[in-house]
Amino acid sequence: xxxxxxxxxxxxxxxxxxxxxxxxxxxxxxxxxxxxxxxxxxxxxxxxxxxxxxxxxxxxxxxxxxxxxxxxxxxxxxxxxxxxxxxxxxxxxxxxxxxxxxxxxxxxxxxxxxxxxxxxxxxxxxxxxxxxxxxxxxxxxxxxxxxxxxxxxxxxxxxxxxxxxxxxxxxxxxxxxxxxxxxxxxxxxxxxxxxxxxxxxxxxxxxxxxxxxxxxxxxxxxxxxxxxxxxxxxxxxxxxxxxxxxxxxxx
Amino acid sequence: xxxxxxxxxxxxxxxxxxxxxxxxxxxxxxxxxxxxxxxxxxxxxxxxxxxxxxxxxxxxxxxxxxxxxxxxxxxxxxxxxxxxxxxxxxxxxxxxxxxxxxxxxxxxxxxxxxxxxxxxxxxxxxxxxxxxxxxxxxxxxxxxxxxxxxxxxxxxxxxxxxxxxxxxxxxxxxxxxxxxxxxxxxxxxxxxxxxxxxxxxxxxxxxxxxxxxxxxxxxxxxxxxxxxxxxxxxxxxxxxxxxxxxxxxxxxxxxxxxxxxxxxxxxxxxxxxxxxxxxxxxxxxxxxxxxxxxxxxxxxxxxxxxxxxxxxxxxxxxxxxxxxxxxxxxxxxxxxxxxxxxxxxxxxxxxxxxxxxxxxxxxxxxxxxxxxxxxxxxxxxxxxxxxxxxxxxxxxxxxxxxxxxxxx
Numbered sequence: 200x201x202x203x204x205x206x207x208x209x210x211x212x213x214x215x216x217x218x219x220x221x222x223x224x225x226x227x228x229x230x231x232x233x234x235x236x237x238x239x240x241x242x243x244x245x246x247x248x249x250x251x252x253x254x255x256x257x258x259x260x261x262x263x264x265x266x267x268x269x270x271x272x273x274x275x276x277x278x279x280x281x282x283x284x285x286x287x288x289x290x291x292x293x294x295x296x297x298x299x300x301x302x303x304x305x306x307x308x309x310x311x312x313x314x315x316x317x318x319x320x321x322x323x324x325x326x327x328x329x330x331x332x333x334x335x336x337x338x339x340x341x342x343x344x345x346x347x348x349x350x351x352x353x354x355x356x357x358x359x360x361x362x363x364x365x366x367x368x369x370x371x372x373x374x375x376x377x378x379x380x381x382x383x384x385x386x387x388x389x390x391x392x393x394x395x396x397x398x399x400x401x402x403x404x405x406x407x408x409x410x411x412x413x414x415x416x417x418x419x420x421x422x423x424x425x426x427x428x429x430x431x432x433x434x435x436x437x438x439x440x441x442x443x444x445x446x447x448x449x450x
Numbered sequence: 451x452x453x454x455x456x457x458x459x460x461x462x463x464x465x466x467x468x469x470x471x472x473x474x475x476x477x478x479x480x481x482x483x484x485x486x487x488x489x490x491x492x493x494x495x496x497x498x499x500x501x502x503x504x505x506x507x508x509x510x511x512x513x514x515x516x517x518x519x520x521x522x523x524x525x526x527x528x529x530x531x532x533x534x535x536x537x538x539x540x541x542x543x544x545x546x547x548x549x550x551x552x553x554x555x556x557x558x559x560x561x562x563x564x565x566x567x568x569x570x571x572x573x574x575x576x577x578x579x580x581x582x583x584x585x586x587x588x589x590x591x592x593x594x595x596x597x598x599x600x601x602x603x604x605x606x607x608x609x610x611x612x613x614x615x616x617x618x619x620x621x622x623x624x625x626x627x628x629x630x631x632x633x634x635x636x637x638x639x640x641x642x643x644x645x646x647x648x649x650x651x652x653x654x655x656x657x658x659x660x661x662x663x664x665x666x667x668x669x670x671x672x673x674x675x676x677x678x679x680x681x682x683x684x685x686x687x688x689x690x691x692x693x694x695x696x697x698x699x700x701x702x703x704x705x706x707x708x709x710x711x712x713x714x715x716x717x718x719x720x721x722x723x724x725x726x727x728x729x730x731x732x733x734x735x736x737x738x739x740x741x742x743x744x745x746x747x748x749x750x751x752x753x754x755x756x757x758x759x760x761x762x763x764x765x766x767x768x769x770x771x772x773x774x775x776x777x778x779x780x781x782x783x784x785x786x787x788x789x790x791x792x793x794x795x796x797x798x799x800x801x802x803x804x805x806x807x808x809x810x811x812x813x814x815x816x817x818x819x820x821x822x823x824x825x826x827x828x829x830x831x832x833x834x835x836x837x838x839x840x841x842x843x844x845x846x847x848x849x850x851x852x853x854x855x856x857x858x
Contacts, residue, residue: 247814271813272822281814287807291829300825301815324829345815 206257226394233419280347295321302344331358368410461574464565472695480607485526509627511598519593527578538589547582561672580611585620594623616651629660636664643671647679659687677704688716706735717749726754731764746778762792772801
């Protein structure tokens, strides 16, 4: 379980997030909505442990461990992973090597890349000259190899063409155990009961909702988690009335 | 034909001539007298002490000769092993070659001037030996010829003169390692190298340096490439050395000839590098590339690069990247000279430190901070060298890996 309590975060002396309370239980996926600059990415970066995001108050607990001030790699090893919107290029490091790093050499990079139509990129430098959609597939490939228990996605649909949206959506659903996984002959009830993965997804377009049945939606507005509720309903409300109007009510 | 007396006369006039770049060395301090060593047969090579073999291996020389087309080993001033197993490729000690073949004189000192500076002068006047490698017309070798210039004797100044001639349509790969014995500390290495790449021929020359803390190194090399010829030059140095100064020059003298220079330097504290390369693109269609990667852990690295476009329709690019890991200084001096219209020349130079963003990205995939940094640095050094046989490429990667472990 991820538990965030009374969190206040500053970046360069400026308060970005305040009074954040968030609880993601095993098996749950939450959707994070919010206008540009509302602090969504900052929240993900803070959970991942980026040191420039300074926690001034409150705590972050994951699997019962207080990770409020833990370094990034410790959180990664504890089972937190993130799909970045604009990850850096690492020159000279091949995507294949990156997959091996994520999986600690335990997976077949070739096979895994094929499932994402990404095999031809394995021998290219990580993110070097990748298009928006290619970056998403690269990030998903890395996360698939890393297999974290809490996976955060920063706008997984941005820059993705319609053709690849289904592939990306289904891959995310699979990563978060939100597909029904019928091929392994388990009953739907068992599949649902056995879910352990936790997800936190930032979306503007809402496309991802077509693929991932999310449990809860939250709106981040001016650094505050303003409302929570059914993600589809929130998305509809934002679409019709706008963020400002939406956060006035508590759905 | 230039007479040997003439060479001697020129050299004598230049014995005190300082080099254009690099610290000036007082050569009077060093011993240049001959050091006798026993010639070793193939199986005796394998009986060399393990630590010596290891030093040689780290410079790319495998004493078993496995996967090699021929071997030349010089210890101090003396050739201890020399043979070729490749049809169409001759490997000879330079002195023996000068006696055996008249044609050798047609090449010796034709590209490098004996009076360039005190180092060339010294090599001309007090030559120890060196290798002559010639690939006959049309011969294609898959396995590289390996050469090792090894120094064991303390305070020696080793004077070497190498000559490589790749005849028309031939392909040759040479890997040269320079190393010192594990106990040796102080000395000087002067290496004259002249490369002739004939029409449509291809030469890849890889040099790996493995020196000692108080070694001063002054290579002097010049290459001439004819029409359609390709010259690939790789240089790797990741071990401590007091100073290395070299500025190899390449003349692309024939149409559509190509020169590629790749260098990887990891400078440890106290080391002083003044390295680079200059390529003249003299005929239409010539292409040149200089790719340099330098890491300083406390060294002073001066990276020079100069591309000179003298004919229309040439294309040249220089890329110089430096990374300061742990103090030190990196000077990057890229230079482009265009002498005619219609040239396409560019350079990019960047010096910096390992980006936090990249470190954090890798950490979020589970690597520790130090693992992340070494992964990024390893990637920084991983330049894709084109046109090398896969085995030689693997050899270079291995050399980087091995040095990398100690250096970083």
